[in-house]
Amino acid sequence: xxxxxxxxxxxxxxxxxxxxxxxxxxxxxxxxxxxxxxxxxxxxxxxxxxxxxxxxxxxxxxxxxxxxxxxxxxxxxxxxxxxxxxxxxxxxxxxxxxxxxxxxxxxxxxxxxxxxxxxxxxxxxxxxxxxxxxxxxxxxxxxxxxxxxxxxxxxxxxxxxxxxxxxxxxxxxxxxxxxxxxxxxxxxxxxxxxxxxxxxxxxxxxxxxxxxxxxxxxxxxxxxxxxxxxxxxxxxxxxxxxxxxxxxxxxxxxxx
Numbered sequence: 001x002x003x004x005x006x007x008x009x010x011x012x013x014x015x016x017x018x019x020x021x022x023x024x025x026x027x028x029x030x031x032x033x034x035x036x037x038x039x040x041x042x043x044x045x046x047x048x049x050x051x052x053x054x055x056x057x058x059x060x061x062x063x064x065x066x067x068x069x070x071x072x073x074x075x076x077x078x079x080x081x082x083x084x085x086x087x088x089x090x091x092x093x094x095x096x097x098x099x100x101x102x103x104x105x106x107x108x109x110x111x112x113x114x115x116x117x118x119x120x121x122x123x124x125x126x127x128x129x130x131x132x133x134x135x136x137x138x139x140x141x142x143x144x145x146x147x148x149x150x151x152x153x154x155x156x157x158x159x160x161x162x163x164x165x166x167x168x169x170x171x172x173x174x175x176x177x178x179x180x181x182x183x184x185x186x187x188x189x190x191x192x193x194x195x196x197x198x199x200x201x202x203x204x205x206x207x208x209x210x211x212x213x214x215x216x217x218x219x220x221x222x223x224x225x226x227x228x229x230x231x232x233x234x235x236x237x238x239x240x241x242x243x244x245x246x247x248x249x250x251x252x253x254x255x256x
Contacts, residue, residue: 083152084143087159091136091182094124103127108167108179109230119171123163123182131181131228138186138217142193150250155189162188162242166235179232184239187221190214191240195247196254 009020013030024031103109107122126132139159147155163185170179197209222240225233 081144081147081152081155083155084140084147087143087155087185088136088140090124091126091132091139094121095126095129095132098125098127103180103230108171108177110178111176112171116168119164119168122167122180123159123185126181127230128228131183131224131231134217134220134224135182135186138190138221139182141217142186142189142214145193146189149193154192154246154250158188158192158243158246159185161246162239163235165242166237166239167232169238170232170234173234174232177232178230179235180230181228183221183224183231184235187218187236187240188243188246190218190221191243192247192250194218195244196251199251 009018010016011018011025011028011030014025014028016025016027018025018027097106103125106118107125108118112118126135143155143159146158159182163182166184166188167177167179171177194209194211194214197207197211197214200207201211218240222236224231225236
């Protein structure tokens with residue numbers, strides 16, 4: 001609001017009277033005001049307005065990921081992979097169970113004599129920490145990727161088909177079977193995940209997966225029976241073959 005100018009201003013630091021139109025005291029240098037007052041045409045003085053603080057712009061927010069927004073990715077992209085987490089936890093507990101319990105009592109480490117429930121428990125058991133580290137890591141990585149793409153039922157179905165089914169085939173083929181661990185399940189999940197990228201590569205299209213890293217996992221899992229006796233080569237190859245077949249079916253279903 002305009003007002004008549006004061007004849008003088010007293011400096012609070014040195015007590016001298018100074019002009020009302022200056023911002024610093026000429027005697028002691030004390031800052032009197034941030035800005036000099038504005039003199040209007042009629043001789044009145046307007047005090048400078050206080051600068052408004054600029055509001056911080058709100059951070060942009062992304063809308064919730066919707067189903068079928070990106071082809072091949074489900075709407076629950078950010079959902080927790082509960083099926084994969086369950087399989088990993090059960091595998092970790094399987095290693096701990098073997099401390100008080102003998103491997104031959106709950107796993108496929110001899111002719112099962114009609115005790116087919118051993119086929120269901122054997123993929124979760126590991127006698128070697130290194131074998132478990134490789135297999136469970138592959139199950140966690142490729143199980144999560146598949147669950148993000150196709151959902152929980154596909155992951156659980158592949159684990160049963162490739163892991164337990166591979167061990168069941170080893171029991172039928174080998175008269176003295178030794179099939180412990182989830183190398184068949186890990187290879188099945190890996191192969192099912194890799195099929196779309198392999199198809200895209202063969203067509204010359206772009207793909208997002210890391211086929212080199214996937215190939216390293218596959219080679220390690222395939223050679224695991226040479227390093228660990230309890231890892232069945234029959235279960236591993238059978239699981240990988242079943243994973244390729246299921247992955248091919250899923251890929252064709254997506255294209256159709």
